[in-house]
Amino acid sequence: MPQSRHLATELPGPRSRALMARKTSAVAGGVGTTVPVFAARAGGGIVEDVDGNRFVDLGSGIAVTTVGASNPAVVAAVQEQVAAFTHTCFMVTPYEPYVAVAEKLNEVTPGDHAKKTALFNSGAEAVENAVKIARHATGRDAVVVFDHAYHGRTNLTMAMTAKAMPYKSGFGPFAGEVYRAPMSYPFRDPEGMTGEQAAARAIAVIEAQVGADQVACVVIEPVQGEGGFIEPAPGFLPALAAWCRQSGALFVADEVQTGVARTGDWFACDREGVVPDLVVVAKGVAGGMPLSAVTGRAELVDAVHTGGLGGTYGGNPVACAAALAALDSVERDGLLQRARAVEALVTGRLHALAARDSRVGDVRGRGAMLAVELVGADGLTPDPALAAAVAGAAKAQGVIVLTCGTHGNVLRFLPPLTISDELLHDAFDVLDAAFAATSTTTASAR
CATH class of the missing domain: 3.90.1150.10 (Aspartate Aminotransferase, domain 1)
Incomplete structure (x- = not known):
């Protein structure tokens, strides 16, 4: 063309x-x-x-x-996989491309700890499953999100999303135990506010209104997407991640829009060396095919009982083939x-x-x-x-x-x-x- x-x-x-x-x-x-x-x-x-x-x-x-x-490599990979088979459901008769995508995401997501991955279809579905994993692993219920956040259009992710129109208006009631904290927004924060100060402001709200011992996870877009491409001040994400480690909450990075080279790093968290407990991936991961993932610390992901994660189309073989080609393109090109x-x-x-x-x-x-x-x-x-x-x-x-x-x-x-x-x-x-x-x-x- x-x-x-x-x-x-x-x-x-x-x-x-x-x-x-x-x-x-x-x-x-x-x-x-x-x-x-x-x-x-x-x-x-x-x-x-x-x-x-x-x-x-x-x-x-x-x-x-x-x-x-x-992308020619993605097109070729899809054509080859379609000719082989389009679907069997990984939960019935598994296939190698799903495993290969999991291995690659375990490799490129932040941190050198042991990781495991589960594949899904959409960003919202992956966010929901990250919350499921966090609640199961911690035994806690509360989910903390931020002003201006966007996490999806399902019932739980609408509750997690900040913007009413067009995403939430008229669709309630929403899932409970979702709490909102102030985001670092350098353009609109008080002049001179540092990332650490903005994090302290958010943490004070969480501790006062939720309770540190009630928080299953803090879910944040490292650079907010639909909310306005808001990049928090340096120090904000590391301070939140440190608080999560101290309090026993999981730090979940929603990298649906920021991930897979979009921000100049494999993942936006890489820029400040932040290592999330769970990373949510979608959008650019499969070159246009529907695929999403939750990748995280192996012991956390494995805390969920067999059968607790999955879905009929999650990790579809054609989407997995596209993802392997797209991820290879990031490195090769x-x-x-x-x-x-x-x-x-x-x-x-x-x-x-x-x-x-x-x-x-x-x-x-x-x-x-x-x-x-x-x-x-x-x-x-x-x-x-x-x-x-x-x-x-x-x-x-x-x-x-x-x-x-x-x-x-x-x-x-x-x-x-x-x-x-x-x-x-x-x-x-x-x-x-x-x-x-x-x-x-x-x-x-x-």
Whole structure:
């Protein structure tokens, strides 16, 4: 597929409009879409729609196609496995690819202790199973999560998720024994607050409102995803992990969005040397196929009785084959280094944008997981309308940009790690123009 942006028709084109009419008639209204075009194929950093329009993909299917859309090695592995068998259920007649994925995740997740892995289908399912393991291993009930967290759409993970709309509104009552603590949010915390101080603030809430001896696990995204790509201040995660060790709670890293090279390390926890008790993996792990995992200390994972973990499709052989190819691609193609190169290029463009537009309140993130938070004239009030306008203007010119944040005022950038510098510069040229088109005021250089 040509790795270039191309608009062949108006957006959406006639075929996409016809398909959208069918979608409206046949698909549940609660299933929304971000871009009003229908994909026909995708490759590398490009998505092509049914009308022949090619879009630069700065979303990667929400951090899924990390090794590039339709990665040739992933496609070949899937084709070979499909020809062999598509399903037997690992709990009935097991197969080697499941074991191989577990071995690889045991190897690359943080820490050199003995580990074991269980495979599932989605990030939310894996988060739920991490909680199951933590409760079973500790004999405790309470689960601590954080402001702005996103952990999924199942009943338990909705309780763990902070944002009401569209994820929780009207769907309660939710699972109990879930408690929320304040997150380290450098852009909005008091000036000068360190990570250690932010952790002390969170720990004080946990100890006062939950009780240290009641906590089964503390579950946290090392860099928050849907909540706004919030990267906690240095020292926050290590301090929380240390408190968990002292209190007997398990430290669970939800690396669904941050894992598998997305942030320039195998896992975001690696940056500060944090070693979780359990790590949750999904999204980019299988190059576009549905697969998730919980990897953790062997004695904790093995605390669950036989039959207590699993599922009909968990660790599907086709998804496992894709995962082995995707994980190999990270190493073979130098994608950890590439993620850091993407960070340098994109943050350079974003800081230049911020220097000339005061509506960009914050530039943050790492690797190929980057964001800008958009604010009003006071430099702090969230501006979700601007985020929607900029994202819409970019999409109209063939660049897929996603929004996020508790207030919807954050633009997030999740390009595949295989994307070229040329495509990135083209996409951010479009973004610059989108900001200029929505500008009502200009700012002097900061």
